[in-house]
Amino acid sequence: MLLDASLHCPCKVCVKCNSLQAASKRTVKQIPVYILGLGKPDLATVCDVHLDGRTEGAVDSREKLLEFCFDYCYWSVDPAEPHYASQEEVFQDLGVSVLSGASEGYNVCLFAYGQTGSGKTYTMMGTPESIGLTPRICQDVVSSFCPCSFLEIYNERVRDLLRGGEQKKRASLKVREHPDKGPYVQDLSQHVVSGCKQAMDLLEEGIANRITAATHNHDASSRSHAIFTIQYTQAILENNLPSETVSKINLVDLAGSERADPHYCRDRLTEGSNINKSLVTLGIVISALAQNSQMSNSCQSINSVASEGDGSTVGSHSSSLSGGGGGGGGRRHCFIPYRDSVLTWLLKDSLGGNSKTIMIATVSPSANSYNETLSTLRYAAHARNIVNKPRVNEDANVRLIRELREEIDRLKNMLLSFEMQRNPSPSLSDERDGNLSEIVLQNELKVTQNRHAYSLLTAAYICVSECLSQRAQLNVFHQVDIYGNVTENESGLTCGNISL
Numbered sequence: 001m002l003l004d005a006s007l008h009c010p011c012k013v014c015v016k017c018n019s020l021q022a023a024s025k026r027t028v029k030q031i032p033v034y035i036l037g038l039g040k041p042d043l044a045t046v047c048d049v050h051l052d053g054r055t056e057g058a059v060d061s062r063e064k065l066l067e068f069c070f071d072y073c074y075w076s077v078d079p080a081e082p083h084y085a086s087q088e089e090v091f092q093d094l095g096v097s098v099l100s101g102a103s104e105g106y107n108v109c110l111f112a113y114g115q116t117g118s119g120k121t122y123t124m125m126g127t128p129e130s131i132g133l134t135p136r137i138c139q140d141v142v143s144s145f146c147p148c149s150f151l152e153i154y155n156e157r158v159r160d161l162l163r164g165g166e167q168k169k170r171a172s173l174k175v176r177e178h179p180d181k182g183p184y185v186q187d188l189s190q191h192v193v194s195g196c197k198q199a200m201d202l203l204e205e206g207i208a209n210r211i212t213a214a215t216h217n218h219d220a221s222s223r224s225h226a227i228f229t230i231q232y233t234q235a236i237l238e239n240n241l242p243s244e245t246v247s248k249i250n251l252v253d254l255a256g257s258e259r260a261d262p263h264y265c266r267d268r269l270t271e272g273s274n275i276n277k278s279l280v281t282l283g284i285v286i287s288a289l290a291q292n293s294q295m296s297n298s299c300q301s302i303n304s305v306a307s308e309g310d311g312s313t314v315g316s317h318s319s320s321l322s323g324g325g326g327g328g329g330g331r332r333h334c335f336i337p338y339r340d341s342v343l344t345w346l347l348k349d350s351l352g353g354n355s356k357t358i359m360i361a362t363v364s365p366s367a368n369s370y371n372e373t374l375s376t377l378r379y380a381a382h383a384r385n386i387v388n389k390p391r392v393n394e395d396a397n398v399r400l401i402r403e404l405r406e407e408i409d410r411l412k413n414m415l416l417s418f419e420m421q422r423n424p425s426p427s428l429s430d431e432r433d434g435n436l437s438e439i440v441l442q443n444e445l446k447v448t449q450n451r452h453a454y455s456l457l458t459a460a461y462i463c464v465s466e467c468l469s470q471r472a473q474l475n476v477f478h479q480v481d482i483y484g485n486v487t488e489n490e491s492g493l494t495c496g497n498i499s500l
């Protein structure tokens with residue numbers, strides 16, 4: 001059944017190494033700090049090259065290699081290189097996954113994380129010459145009417161990026177939590193777009209409203225986290241029954257992490273500390289979720305071993321597994337501090353709940369960025385352990401109507417078999433299908449002949465179906481005598497036919 005299509009879905013994590021332009025403000029040692037493997041699953045190999053003025057050949061002994069495995073690795077540094085991954089290639093792998101998840105009715109979240117200037121905005125939004133994932137996804141998804149919204153989280157406050165008027169633009173909005181739908185932003189403007197052009201206009205407007213500033217690494221560094229959301233609705237006919245799924249696509253371009261520099265002005269420092277605070281919370285949330293997912297996995301494998309194996313094998317497996325941490329059952333799941341930052345609160349479902357999630361970790365090829373690259377890769381490696389449980393989001397009203405229709409069909413079938421049991425004689429059913437008034441006339445005649453013997457001749461079954469008023473009070477059984485007086489009333493199965 002559509003609703004029970006829940007599955008365990010590991011967070012997909014990709015690493016993308018972007019152009020050296022990203023770090024062009026610094027004097028960069030133009031030696032890649034790592035090599036990205038090709039093939040799937042992809043391997044990112046980080047090579048720490050401490051040149052210290054030596055030539056490349058002389059540093060072999062000081063090389064330190066670290067390997068990380070991800071779902072995809074992309075090398076997007078120089079288009080002239082043979083293994084250069086273009087925006088189109090990245091879209092074919094990741095954007096198409098987003099689109100297929102949404103068309104199946106799942107919530108999908110794609111977010112880019114990485115050091116400042118490492119190419120997050122380039123990957124998510126792109127440039128006019130080389131458009132990124134968000135506009136490409138919009139092109140494909142926004143063919144019908146889709147409500148879209150665009151917000152930024154700046155200094156732990158939410159701002160609507162698509163609100164007209166200077167004052168409204170600056171106003172900060174409240175985050176609330178709905179018991180079923182999860183966290184949402186109150187009064188966030190929704191814009192229904194009916195085509196790619198309108199969606200692109202909205203994107204451009206929002207990007208122009210986003211707060212950027214010059215930092216050491218990047219002239220136009222995004223100082224806020226931006227979330228572009230598309231509500232994607234699909235109405236389909238399944239087994240002749242209507243069905244409607246509404247999925248939420250969250251496309252997130254995070255602000256870049258950067259070490260605090262005391263030479264920055266106060267505003268830059270406050271921004272930086274808020275960005276770091278929310279990214280640190282994101283890291284804590286990711287670690288805690290990964291730990292919980294691993295714990296659930298080990299519990300499941302213990303259970304499956306217990307149910308599969310014989311008694312002696314179970315004993316040995318269980319004891320060896322429980323030896324380390326006191327057994328899955330005894331260990332508590334970690335508390336997830338979603339509310340410690342607005343970012344993690346708003347992304348609660350995307351990170352640890354009802355969503356198929358893809359993280360893109362962007363890194364720079366600069367040798368100067370070795371430490372940041374390593375920290376980004378470690379962060380991403382943690383995220384890869386998160387397992388979400390997305391489910392198909394069917395509209396509640398449409399679901400109710402569909403379920404009631406299924407219930408009516410089921411009850412009709414039950415009634416049919418019930419009647420077949422009561423009146424197995426084909427002649428009787430022929431009579432019923434035949435001239436009903438003639439039968440009643442005959443019966444009335446019989447009644448006049450022997451009133452007492454034929455006092456109860458007619459039974460009328462009235463089907464009361466209140467399905468569309470959303471109550472499945474389907475059946476009331478009325479038995480009436482020949483004068484139309486109700487003689488009995490009990491629950492039962494009826495089909496609206498008059499039966500003798």
Ligand SMILES: Nc1ncnc2c1ncn2[C@@H]1O[C@H](COP(=O)(O)OP(=O)(O)OP(=O)(O)O)[C@@H](O)[C@H]1O
Pocket residue numbers: 017018019021022023076077114115116117118119120121122123127218220221222223254255256257362
């Ligand atoms: N793969 C690439 N090819 C060409 N140019 C790129 C590539 N990646 C990044 N750039 C360029 O590098 C600069 C910095 O990139 P971008 O703005 O995407 O970084 P960012 O990670 O979003 O930075 P911040 O966190 O500071 O906002 C931009 O001018 C961008 O166009």
